[in-house]
Amino acid sequence: MTTPQRPYNFSAGPAALPEEVLQQAAADMLSWQGSGMSVLEMSHRGKEFISIAEQAETDLRDILSVPANYKILFMQGGAIAENAILPMNLSEGGQTDYVVTGSWSQKSAKEARKYCQVNVAATNEADKHTRLPNFGSWQLSDDAAYVHVCSNETIHGVEMHELPDLASLGSKAPLVIDCSSHIASRPIDWSRVGVAYAGAQKNIGPAGLTLVILREDLLGRALPITPSGFDYQIVADHESMYNTPPTYAWYLAGLVFQWIKRQQEGELSGLAAIEARNIAKADLLYGYIDGSGFYENRVGADCRSRMNIPFFLKNEAHNDAFLAQAKAAGLLQLKGHKSVGGMRASIYNAMPLAGVQALVDFMKDFAQRHG
Amino acid sequence: MTTPQRPYNFSAGPAALPEEVLQQAAADMLSWQGSGMSVLEMSHRGKEFISIAEQAETDLRDILSVPANYKILFMQGGAIAENAILPMNLSEGGQTDYVVTGSWSQKSAKEARKYCQVNVAATNEADKHTRLPNFGSWQLSDDAAYVHVCSNETIHGVEMHELPDLASLGSKAPLVIDCSSHIASRPIDWSRVGVAYAGAQKNIGPAGLTLVILREDLLGRALPITPSGFDYQIVADHESMYNTPPTYAWYLAGLVFQWIKRQQEGELSGLAAIEARNIAKADLLYGYIDGSGFYENRVGADCRSRMNIPFFLKNEAHNDAFLAQAKAAGLLQLKGHKSVGGMRASIYNAMPLAGVQALVDFMKDFAQRHG
Numbered sequence: 001m002t003t004p005q006r007p008y009n010f011s012a013g014p015a016a017l018p019e020e021v022l023q024q025a026a027a028d029m030l031s032w033q034g035s036g037m038s039v040l041e042m043s044h045r046g047k048e049f050i051s052i053a054e055q056a057e058t059d060l061r062d063i064l065s066v067p068a069n070y071k072i073l074f075m076q077g078g079a080i081a082e083n084a085i086l087p088m089n090l091s092e093g094g095q096t097d098y099v100v101t102g103s104w105s106q107k108s109a110k111e112a113r114k115y116c117q118v119n120v121a122a123t124n125e126a127d128k129h130t131r132l133p134n135f136g137s138w139q140l141s142d143d144a145a146y147v148h149v150c151s152n153e154t155i156h157g158v159e160m161h162e163l164p165d166l167a168s169l170g171s172k173a174p175l176v177i178d179c180s181s182h183i184a185s186r187p188i189d190w191s192r193v194g195v196a197y198a199g200a201q202k203n204i205g206p207a208g209l210t211l212v213i214l215r216e217d218l219l220g221r222a223l224p225i226t227p228s229g230f231d232y233q234i235v236a237d238h239e240s241m242y243n244t245p246p247t248y249a250w251y252l253a254g255l256v257f258q259w260i261k262r263q264q265e266g267e268l269s270g271l272a273a274i275e276a277r278n279i280a281k282a283d284l285l286y287g288y289i290d291g292s293g294f295y296e297n298r299v300g301a302d303c304r305s306r307m308n309i310p311f312f313l314k315n316e317a318h319n320d321a322f323l324a325q326a327k328a329a330g331l332l333q334l335k336g337h338k339s340v341g342g343m344r345a346s347i348y349n350a351m352p353l354a355g356v357q358a359l360v361d362f363m364k365d366f367a368q369r370h371g
Numbered sequence: 372m373t374t375p376q377r378p379y380n381f382s383a384g385p386a387a388l389p390e391e392v393l394q395q396a397a398a399d400m401l402s403w404q405g406s407g408m409s410v411l412e413m414s415h416r417g418k419e420f421i422s423i424a425e426q427a428e429t430d431l432r433d434i435l436s437v438p439a440n441y442k443i444l445f446m447q448g449g450a451i452a453e454n455a456i457l458p459m460n461l462s463e464g465g466q467t468d469y470v471v472t473g474s475w476s477q478k479s480a481k482e483a484r485k486y487c488q489v490n491v492a493a494t495n496e497a498d499k500h501t502r503l504p505n506f507g508s509w510q511l512s513d514d515a516a517y518v519h520v521c522s523n524e525t526i527h528g529v530e531m532h533e534l535p536d537l538a539s540l541g542s543k544a545p546l547v548i549d550c551s552s553h554i555a556s557r558p559i560d561w562s563r564v565g566v567a568y569a570g571a572q573k574n575i576g577p578a579g580l581t582l583v584i585l586r587e588d589l590l591g592r593a594l595p596i597t598p599s600g601f602d603y604q605i606v607a608d609h610e611s612m613y614n615t616p617p618t619y620a621w622y623l624a625g626l627v628f629q630w631i632k633r634q635q636e637g638e639l640s641g642l643a644a645i646e647a648r649n650i651a652k653a654d655l656l657y658g659y660i661d662g663s664g665f666y667e668n669r670v671g672a673d674c675r676s677r678m679n680i681p682f683f684l685k686n687e688a689h690n691d692a693f694l695a696q697a698k699a700a701g702l703l704q705l706k707g708h709k710s711v712g713g714m715r716a717s718i719y720n721a722m723p724l725a726g727v728q729a730l731v732d733f734m735k736d737f738a739q740r741h742g
Contacts, residue, residue, distance in 0.1 A: 006401065006402065006407050007407040007408075009407075009408055009412050011412065011413070011414045011417070012414070013414070013615065014411060014412060014413060014414060014415065014615065014618055015412060016412050017409060017411055017412055019401070022400050022401050022409050022411070023400075023401070025400055026397045026398075026400035026401065027397075029393050029394075029396055029397035029400070030377065030390070030393050030394070030397065031377065036377050036378040036380075036701070036703070037377075037378075037380055037703070038388060038393050040385060040388055040393070040576070040577050040623070041380050041382065041385060041386060041387050041388055042382070042385060043382045043383070043384070043385060043704055044385065044578065046382070046704065076447040076448050076449075076452070076579060076617075077447050077448060077598075077600055077601075077614065078447075078600070078614045078615050079614075080599065080600040080613065080614035080615075081447070081448075081598055081600040081601065081614060083598075083599075083600075084598030084599065084600070084601075085598065111598070111599055114595060114596055114598075115596070199615060201615055201618075205411070206411055206617070206618075206619050207415065207615045207616065207617055207618045207619070208447060208579040208580070208615075208616070208617025208618070208619070208620055209579070224485060225485055225486070225596050227448075227452055227454075227455030227456065227482070227485075228451065228454070228455065228482055229448055229449070229451040229452040229454075229455070230448075230452065230455075242451065243448065243449045243450075243451035243452060244384065244385065244449050244451075244570060244572055244578045244579075245578065245579070246447075246577075246578055246579025246617060246620070247385055247572075247577075247578045247579070248577050248578070248579070248619070248620070249579055249617070249619070249620075252411070330407070332407070332408070333414055333417065
């Protein structure tokens with residue numbers, strides 16, 4: 001349970017962590033499991049850290065039901081680095097398809113142009129990134145090395161609640177998803193995914209760790225200019241220890257994975273419990289916003305993100321007062337991204353339902369006082 | 372002071388941290404300075420983290436006397452990623468000079484060949500990386516974009532106690548130093564250095580953070596294939612926040628910098644105190660090894676590292692017993708790198724003189740019992 005003195009933190013990332021995870025990290029700081037070493041001080045080649053690393057990978061594979069023919073890589077650089085690392089590893093300098101649904105996929109497409117031919121197969125720019133283009137409208141290439149989507153747009157609050165079945169759309173390419181801001185918030189249908197990558201600093205834990213989960217047959221295609229430390233084949237061959245991995249971030253991610261596995265909601269446990277809670281949290285907040293008359297969310301009902309909920313005060317003259325009073329009420333980091341404006345509540349896995357309820361209660365009260 | 376229950380950790384990296392730093396990190400874990408947030412949970416755009424980041428940079432600039440016309444970048448990927456990122460940013464695809472003095476500089480030279488012409492200006496391979504080639508013997512190119520050295524070879528235990536003055540050697544190129552394993556252990560003569568880079572996991576703190584300190588006139592030369600997140604100009608223009616930085620590692624580095632500034636040895640303080648202590652530690656260990664008759668160090672006397680001290684039992688049949696008994700005596704991670712064999716004691720800034728004394732006492736005792 002969140003203790004009274006800790007406010008609710010709605011940061012889009014780096015973001016709130018489960019308090020149990022922080023308590024464990026504090027308790028382990030001077031000596032991990034009687035080893036006399038902080039995890040920060042362990043050689044990545046030593047048996048202590050290798051046990052931590054292997055357990056984290058096993059737990060993540062379990063939580064996300066990652067098939068045996070997919071590798072899990074623990075890398076660095078975040079999704080922004082992956083925007084380059086991915087085409088270096090997968091495009092072979094040829095044709096690729098990008099679906100643009102917000103700032104993040106736009107950035108990905110732009111960066112990829114350094115390494116390959118980029119076809120923008122669909123874009124929701126005309127809708128100001130508030131709707132998702134129907135799968136049927138995507139103009140896919142005949143010979144793309146891959147099709148890239150951002151399955152949850154952190155800034156615009158647009159989420160793909162179903163991933164496309166590319167084969168049914170006439171493409172033989174593997175689907176690549178940037179799932180940074182909703183990984184581990186719901187299951188992934190691996191039958192539709194070739195590569196999933198995610199910066200860790202939203203649902204997994206610390207900034208500075210990047211997860212790449214990819215089908216083994218996609219390894220070994222790197223361009224000669226790919227840095228060795230970012231060549232998926234080399235990283236995979238060295239169990240993510242070709243360069244010194246971000247060991248402490250890996251350990252913290254492992255604590256988060258164990259926390260996910262412990263979660264219960266009624267009959268549900270683990271990721272299913274997390275997903276049910278995320279649905280309940282999102283329903284509570286969207287439901288209140290839509291009925292309020294004071295606030296609004298502008299994203300299409302079928303693609304509203306469960307994780308990142310941008311919203312606006314209909315009278316934006318109250319914005320500063322809203323933020324100041326929210327902070328005073330223990331509700332932190334609600335300011336919207338500068339490119340969208342307004343407010344944004346990021347309600348990742350670590351945000352309890354009570355935190356969303358506290359936000360809704362505050363919003364109601366604020367609306368009454370300023371309506 | 373190190374409490375009795377914490378053993379001495381001689382890991383080459385990730386490596387021991389000052390206990391005061393770990394205690395501070397544990398105390399801050401649930402709420403940094405009354406903010407109600409762990410540093411792990413802070414947006415990198417928020418005023419709390421920006422204050423942490425700026426203080427760390429200011430302190431490092433102070434400790435290392437970094438001139439105002441040098442940028443300090445907080446990056447990711449470690450020295451192995453820098454082996455590619457550096458030539459991407461600085462070679463302009465042309466000629467470069469590399470001095471090979473051990474495994475690390477060898478790796479750097481090999482990786483650079485993907486991006487530019489590499490001239491190996493000198494190598495100590497014939498000496499099995501135990502001597503440093505005289506500056507006068509270096510065969511420098513007329514038109515190199517830079518000259519690269521590894522100023523402390525972690526694996527072979529070879530350190531440059533003076534950096535070359537390239538102008539006096541007839542080169543107009545800037546000197547680039549990979550100083551990963553001795554940064555902040557001694558001053559850097561910036562009049563001789565264009566770029567210094569270092570993985571943080573030896574003397575600075577956590578794995579997953581890479582420092583790049585470079586003269587401003589060297590910015591803006593990146594090859595078009597450079598990933599945006601690793602383009603020095605872009606990173607510098609965004610105060611190391613173009614992508615989400617490894618925020619917690621940055622914070623921990625800041626705690627280490629503050630610890631360095633607090634150090635006192637007699638009249639000396641800060642980095643001068645650290646350096647004096649490092650000299651005393653190295654003298655103690657080398658002095659004992661050389662006089663022991665039981666152990667030996669094979670590195671030339673003029674280039675022995677103060678940080679990484681590889682040594683051998685003259686009778687290697689005792690190696691396993693040495694390691695097992697050392698561990699039982701609270702002296703951890705003394706096994707040498709597999710490419711060199713024998714033992715290695717890494718005695719970075721965080722290792723107190725008492726730790727080296729404990730090692731020497733154990734080595735004496737072991738020699739008596741097995742001599």
